Amino acid sequence: MFVCFVVMLRRAFLQAWRIRRQGPGVNLLRKSQASVTSMKNVRTMSSNWNHENRYHDPVVVDVTPREPLSPATYEAVCEETLESLCSALEELLETAASQPGVDVELSNGVLTVKLGEAGTYVINKQSPNQQIWLSSPVSGPKRYDFVDDGWVYRRDGLQLHELLSRELSQLLGTSVDLSLCSHTGS
Amino acid sequence: MALTNLRSICRSLPSLAPQLSVLTAQYHAKVIDHYENPRNVGSLDKGDKSVGTGLVGAPACGDVMKLQIKVDENGKIVDAKFKTFGCGSAIASSSLATEWIKGKSLQDAGKLKNTDIAKELCLPPVKLHCSMLAEDAIKAALNDYQVKQSSLSGSQAD
Numbered sequence: 609m610f611v612c613f614v615v616m617l618r619r620a621f622l623q624a625w626r627i628r629r630q631g632p633g634v635n636l637l638r639k640s641q642a643s644v645t646s647m648k649n650v651r652t653m654s655s656n657w658n659h660e661n662r663y664h665d666p667v668v669v670d671v672t673p674r675e676p677l678s679p680a681t682y683e684a685v686c687e688e689t690l691e692s693l694c695s696a697l698e699e700l701l702e703t704a705a706s707q708p709g710v711d712v713e714l715s716n717g718v719l720t721v722k723l724g725e726a727g728t729y730v731i732n733k734q735s736p737n738q739q740i741w742l743s744s745p746v747s748g749p750k751r752y753d754f755v756d757d758g759w760v761y762r763r764d765g766l767q768l769h770e771l772l773s774r775e776l777s778q779l780l781g782t783s784v785d786l787s788l789c790s791h792t793g794s
Numbered sequence: 795m796a797l798t799n800l801r802s803i804c805r806s807l808p809s810l811a812p813q814l815s816v817l818t819a820q821y822h823a824k825v826i827d828h829y830e831n832p833r834n835v836g837s838l839d840k841g842d843k844s845v846g847t848g849l850v851g852a853p854a855c856g857d858v859m860k861l862q863i864k865v866d867e868n869g870k871i872v873d874a875k876f877k878t879f880g881c882g883s884a885i886a887s888s889s890l891a892t893e894w895i896k897g898k899s900l901q902d903a904g905k906l907k908n909t910d911i912a913k914e915l916c917l918p919p920v921k922l923h924c925s926m927l928a929e930d931a932i933k934a935a936l937n938d939y940q941v942k943q944s945s946l947s948g949s950q951a952d
Contacts, residue, residue: 727919728919729919730919730920732920734855736852736854736855737852737854737855741923743919743920743922743923745919748908748909748912748922748925748926749908749922749923749925749926751923
């Protein structure tokens with residue numbers, strides 16, 4: 609009986625570890641392929657998709673068209689952007705770090721900034737689109753393209769660091785300036 | 795002695811339950827409902843002049859949504875269908891979107907925001923992008939319908 613218990617515990621741990629590493633969507637994703645969309649339809653949909661243009665923004669403001677970066681350049685730029693943001697935010701939140709629910713963590717290209725009751729920012733790299741994706745508790749999700757050494761949201765032309773500075777100033781009640789971080793635009 | 799150890803393990807099992815539950819990922823009940831009972835799954839005739847088709851996302855990103863609307867002569871959406879390849883939150887967002895736009899006029903459907911979808915499904919921060927994709931799918935379908943109508947009226951004028 610003890611052996612059965614150990615086996616059961618090991619299975620539960622391995623499953624939870626698998627989900628934690630791959631994300632909660634994996635098991636539902638596999639099931640969704642069978643129940644919602646057949647694999648044939650998925651192949652048809654993806655083959656109809658213009659892979660050159662990737663994500664088609666239905667609403668686009670006139671922003672300087674971006675030149676595709678080489679994968680190595682994109683990875684390097686993303687790493688510099690996220691690391692400099694992480695350092696700046698850690699310094700900014702140093703005094704507030706002792707409060708419950710306040711934390712800054714950078715791991716595997718995902719920067720998570722927890723501000724307790726004010727909400728959580730998630731800023732992550734999105735390699736297939738060569739973008740940085742932002743999820744803000746104030747203004748919602750946004751996708752940034754690398755234009756003129758800065759990250760710009762094509763729907764309103766605003767810079768990533770400008771938006772973060774403005775929103776964090778409001779949330780924290782103090783003036784926040786992230787313009788000294790890497791890749792804030794020319 | 796072995797029995798004593800076994801008894802102590804069994805007694806400690808209930809206290810382990812909270813720790814074990816933390817290890818498993820939790821989807822909100824509404825997301826699970828839309829995932830297990832998706833509304834309006836299917837396709838409409840893409841060539842039909844009263845049908846608008848929106849296709850957004852990219853397979854490489856992990857989410858692709860196809861959302862189609864059927865509009866009557868009064869500009870009201872009488873039917874909506876979707877097919878989504880993606881995570882549970884993406885499926886739930888597009889399913890909810892088709893539920894909400896059915897019966898609405900084109901103008902009202904265009905006012906639907908990703909924040910409404912995210913709030914209704916209680917999406918976590920990392921899944922807000924799924925609700926944005928659903929909003930984009932609606933806008934793309936509306937746009938496609940408008941383009942079709944413009945080309946039809948243009949050809950009739952000629």
